[in-house]
Amino acid sequence: MTTLSFIASLLLFLVIGYLLSIVFLPQPKSGASAFAFRLSAGAGLGIGVTSCIAFICLLAGLTRYLPAIDVAVCLVLGLICLALSRRGLAGKPPSLSQTRPFSGLLVVLAALFSIELIATILSFAVAFLKEPHGRWDAWLIWNMHARFLFRSGEAWRSVFAGGMEWSHWDYPLLLPLSAVRSWTYMGGESNTVPAVFAFLFTFLIIALLLFSLSLLRSRTHGLLATMILMGTPFFVSLGVSQFADIPFAFFVLATLIMLFFQGRSPENRTGSLILAGTAAGLCAWTKNEGLLFVLIAAVSVAGAAAVDGGGRQFVRRTGGFLAGALPVLLIVLYFKTRISPANDLVAGFSLAAASIKMLDPARYIEIAKAFFFTGISFTQGLIDVRVGMHFNPGAVNILLLAGYLLLAGVKTDPRDRICLFQTGAVLLLMLAGYFSVYVLTPLDLTYHLFTSLNRLFLQMWPSVIFVVFMIAGAPGEESAPGDGRDALPPLKPKAAKGKNKASLPEESSGRPLRDIPDREWTMSHEVRERNEYNKNPVRRHARLQREGDHSDDHREGAPA
Amino acid sequence: MGAFFSKYRARAGGLLVICLTGYAVLGLLWQNIRIYGGLPEKDPVTIHEERIRQLKPLLRASGEVGYVTTVENDRIFGFEKSFTNVEYLAQYALTQYTLAPLIVRNSPQFPLVIGNFLDGPPAPGFLEKNGLIELRDFGDGLILYRKDRKR
Numbered sequence: 001m002t003t004l005s006f007i008a009s010l011l012l013f014l015v016i017g018y019l020l021s022i023v024f025l026p027q028p029k030s031g032a033s034a035f036a037f038r039l040s041a042g043a044g045l046g047i048g049v050t051s052c053i054a055f056i057c058l059l060a061g062l063t064r065y066l067p068a069i070d071v072a073v074c075l076v077l078g079l080i081c082l083a084l085s086r087r088g089l090a091g092k093p094p095s096l097s098q099t100r101p102f103s104g105l106l107v108v109l110a111a112l113f114s115i116e117l118i119a120t121i122l123s124f125a126v127a128f129l130k131e132p133h134g135r136w137d138a139w140l141i142w143n144m145h146a147r148f149l150f151r152s153g154e155a156w157r158s159v160f161a162g163g164m165e166w167s168h169w170d171y172p173l174l175l176p177l178s179a180v181r182s183w184t185y186m187g188g189e190s191n192t193v194p195a196v197f198a199f200l201f202t203f204l205i206i207a208l209l210l211f212s213l214s215l216l217r218s219r220t221h222g223l224l225a226t227m228i229l230m231g232t233p234f235f236v237s238l239g240v241s242q243f244a245d246i247p248f249a250f251f252v253l254a255t256l257i258m259l260f261f262q263g264r265s266p267e268n269r270t271g272s273l274i275l276a277g278t279a280a281g282l283c284a285w286t287k288n289e290g291l292l293f294v295l296i297a298a299v300s301v302a303g304a305a306a307v308d309g310g311g312r313q314f315v316r317r318t319g320g321f322l323a324g325a326l327p328v329l330l331i332v333l334y335f336k337t338r339i340s341p342a343n344d345l346v347a348g349f350s351l352a353a354a355s356i357k358m359l360d361p362a363r364y365i366e367i368a369k370a371f372f373f374t375g376i377s378f379t380q381g382l383i384d385v386r387v388g389m390h391f392n393p394g395a396v397n398i399l400l401l402a403g404y405l406l407l408a409g410v411k412t413d414p415r416d417r418i419c420l421f422q423t424g425a426v427l428l429l430m431l432a433g434y435f436s437v438y439v440l441t442p443l444d445l446t447y448h449l450f451t452s453l454n455r456l457f458l459q460m461w462p463s464v465i466f467v468v469f470m471i472a473g474a475p476g477e478e479s480a481p482g483d484g485r486d487a488l489p490p491l492k493p494k495a496a497k498g499k500n501k502a503s504l505p506e507e508s509s510g511r512p513l514r515d516i517p518d519r520e521w522t523m524s525h526e527v528r529e530r531n532e533y534n535k536n537p538v539r540r541h542a543r544l545q546r547e548g549d550h551s552d553d554h555r556e557g558a559p560a
Numbered sequence: 561m562g563a564f565f566s567k568y569r570a571r572a573g574g575l576l577v578i579c580l581t582g583y584a585v586l587g588l589l590w591q592n593i594r595i596y597g598g599l600p601e602k603d604p605v606t607i608h609e610e611r612i613r614q615l616k617p618l619l620r621a622s623g624e625v626g627y628v629t630t631v632e633n634d635r636i637f638g639f640e641k642s643f644t645n646v647e648y649l650a651q652y653a654l655t656q657y658t659l660a661p662l663i664v665r666n667s668p669q670f671p672l673v674i675g676n677f678l679d680g681p682p683a684p685g686f687l688e689k690n691g692l693i694e695l696r697d698f699g700d701g702l703i704l705y706r707k708d709r710k711r
Contacts, residue, residue: 112578119589126592133605140653144660152661155622162663166637166649167656224577231581233588395584400577407573409566447641475574 009185017046019077024271040207048282127240134242146176170340202239220474231396254279263419270320277324348442378454411473612658626670675703
């Protein structure tokens with residue numbers, strides 16, 4: 001019975017998340033990748049949203065009705081989906097890469113990927129058996145908070161004023177409340193529940209990376225990127241540790257992916273942006289550094305909209321992003337102002353001490369050194385405090401990404417240019433933000449760096465891999481960077497407009513190809529050849545004749 | 561010529577990723593399989609939980625209880641901050657983890673005090689100084705004390 005209840009709790013957040021993705025995301029395209037993408041993005045968002053619902057129920061004293069409330073939310077979302085589908089909600093689909101048939105290379109790659117995936121799942125399982133309660137922060141913070149909230153019943157608020165600062169009661173409640181929610185369904189505690197959430201978030205990140213890149217670039221991009229992520233020992237180790245850094249990494253990645261979907265779906269921009277805002281808001285509901293992320297992401301969206309589209313787009317896009325983030329941010333705000341104690345970094349902050357630290361060059365040098373060493377080494381695992389900061393690059397690290405980029409080359413899709421700047425800026429500003437926090441920290445600097453920096457880097461790691469693979473080419477697609485086949489002109493031109501003018505085919509986005517100055521950069525070898533062919537008026541005419549189009553017979557150079 | 565090199569460069573990039581990630585993934589799996597063979601029947605947290613759980617029938621479900629260990633209370637966090645010994649904090653946190661929502665205070669100044677002496681007994685005179693009288697010894701370094709009201 002408890003297992004069935006647990007499964008019901010999982011299914012409900014999955015359905016809620018999936019329906020949210022249907023409501024807000026324009027139909028990417030039909031097919032397994034699109035369905036799997038919705039499912040992986042929706043599952044994570046569903047966990048976050050149901051955690052927010054659980055918090056509201058906790059505040060209202062309605063925890064016992066939680067399953068009924070979840071079902072009601074499901075029904076409402078289902079009705080919205082139904083109504084929108086009747087009105088034709090889809091609008092124009094985003095312009096995505098075309099699915100190519102499986103080539104030999106892709107089959108080999110998929111087979112190797114499957115082996116790595118199975119090995120990763122086995123590694124996760126063994127690590128779970130070794131430490132079923134997770135590691136240090138799991139039982140010192142996250143699972144302990146879940147136990148307090150579940151076991152305290154109506155008196156749950158008192159624990160926040162309990163003076164247990166060492167357990168960081170100011171930390172947001174997404175992860176603890178997800179466990180509490182499932183325990184409420186089950187009617188009792190189980191140590192397996194937090195471990196299941198750890199498993200889900202770890203493999204949802206893998207799925208999200210795989211399917212988003214498959215849709216936005218190509219399957220090869222998706223497979224190679226996820227192989228790098230699975231080859232990161234610290235990713236698996238932190239996932240099984242049941243820390244909140246992996247859920248946080250999921251929401252950061254989801255935010256950035258939604259920004260790319262917004263860039264690719266000009267007809268339905270606010271839908272993806274609303275989901276991006278929700279994911280960013282859920283970052284703030286997962287960890288305190290999420291507040292910095294929301295701020296940076298919002299500024300980046302606003303900045304990109306102002307540069308790209310002017311005042312109207314600025315209002316529309318920023319409004320869309322904030323509309324998604326605001327409901328979650330209101331919950332975070334309420335929690336921070338009414339329930340949680342002060343954060344240790346904020347409580348220990350003083351202007352006098354901060355100004356001294358800001359003027360101390362030794363701190364900057366120490367932090368820069370730690371950033372450099374950790375940047376090279378963080379993929380390998382926890383820092384051994386007995387050894388200190390040292391080089392420990394391992395097989396998979398940031399240099400592998402750089403090496404791959406060097407070999408595969410930079411081949412971006414022009415449609416992603418704004419998003420690449422936007423997401424690159426978000427990641428760099430996050431690093432700059434973390435650097436500033438370390439400069440001003442009231443904690444012992446070495447202690448603070450040793451105990452947190454590698455986790456902060458790992459939070460960004462899936463997103464960094466994603467952005468790099470949005471930039472890089474891939475084997476087997478050397479001449480089709482960005483898999484821009486969806487933007488290929490058809491062989492047969494459309495009807496001519498006006499005298500001496502053959503119409504240019506338009507992309508599915510409705511944007512004329514001639515407006516994309518470096519379009520050729522994104523074309524396959526085959527298309528380049530075809531275009532060269534078309535430039536030759538004699539050959540072109542002959543071809544049009546074959547295809548039965550005589551619209552530009554009168555062009556100069558056309559044979560009589 | 562350029563296209564030729566570009567093609568093989570990209571393939572080399574893919575091969576590099578496959579080789580290094582394969583090595584990393586299988587290396588991690590091998591490491592975990594080796595660990596699996598030597599895994600104890602129970603992990604340390606579960607063992608600690610079972611040990612501490614024995615206290616539950618003697619304690620209230622909520623409220624507060626004191627805590628003492630091998631070292632003075634104010635040194636538990638100091639040792640962790642200086643990376644000298646994280647065990648004391650881990651034992652304290654796991655005691656709290658097990659007994660939640662009862663709050664375990666890192667102080668001997670409570671009517672009931674848990675003694676967790678996995679790493680040896682406290683300094684001589686520490687218990688007397690704090691007026692702690694043994695209520696029950698559960699073995700394995702776990703003792704429940706009551707505070708002498710006169711102290």
